[in-house]
Amino acid sequence: MWKIFLVYFVIFSISILSLSAQKSVDVDGRLQPLLTDFFAKCDAYGIPYNDKLFKLKKIDIVDTLPLSENGSVLGKVERNIDGEIESIIINWVVLLDEEILKVVAFHEFAHHFLEYKHTCQDCNEIMAVQNKSYFAVARDWDNQVEHLFTTSPAYLETIKSSTIVSIDYIN
Numbered sequence: 001m002w003k004i005f006l007v008y009f010v011i012f013s014i015s016i017l018s019l020s021a022q023k024s025v026d027v028d029g030r031l032q033p034l035l036t037d038f039f040a041k042c043d044a045y046g047i048p049y050n051d052k053l054f055k056l057k058k059i060d061i062v063d064t065l066p067l068s069e070n071g072s073v074l075g076k077v078e079r080n081i082d083g084e085i086e087s088i089i090i091n092w093v094v095l096l097d098e099e100i101l102k103v104v105a106f107h108e109f110a111h112h113f114l115e116y117k118h119t120c121q122d123c124n125e126i127m128a129v130q131n132k133s134y135f136a137v138a139r140d141w142d143n144q145v146e147h148l149f150t151t152s153p154a155y156l157e158t159i160k161s162s163t164i165v166s167i168d169y170i171n
């Protein structure tokens with residue numbers, strides 16, 4: 001009988017060890033549906049995201065970002081000392097409105113997964129530094145998302161590499 005217990009114990013310990021050896025990313029459950037949506041678009045445009053996902057420690061809602069009349073930060077990517085993005089954080093206040101939440105979340109996801117910098121200061125685009133009206137962006141959502149993905153550095157990179165493959169094929 002004790003042998004059976006021992007075997008179970010060993011199997012149990014091994015599975016615990018292998019679980020802890022796996023990399024994991026903490027994703028706030030309130031952001032998970034938007035992240036799933038975002039990855040579905042990545043799949044549709046053939047943009048890889050797995051490696052980038054596991055470079056992150058967390059994708060989180062926080063109450064530590066500034067919030068004031070003139071200087072609110074709705075979301076942010078945090079970098080390590082090598083300048084690589086290690087977490088994506090969203091200001092809790094954004095949770096108050098679903099439309100603003102999806103614009104801010106896609107904006108921050110795109111910094112990391114689509115390798116975006118800002119496209120403008122204030123031009124009613126997802127990648128603007130700020131937007132006078134988040135609702136204008138949200139109302140035009142499908143077009144906004146298409147524009148976001150098709151003009152992204154990560155997408156242009158995949159197109160470039162697939163073009164090179166077809167030239168090689170012709171030769």
Ligand SMILES: [Zn+2]
Pocket residue numbers: 107111118128129
């Ligand atoms: Zn930004």
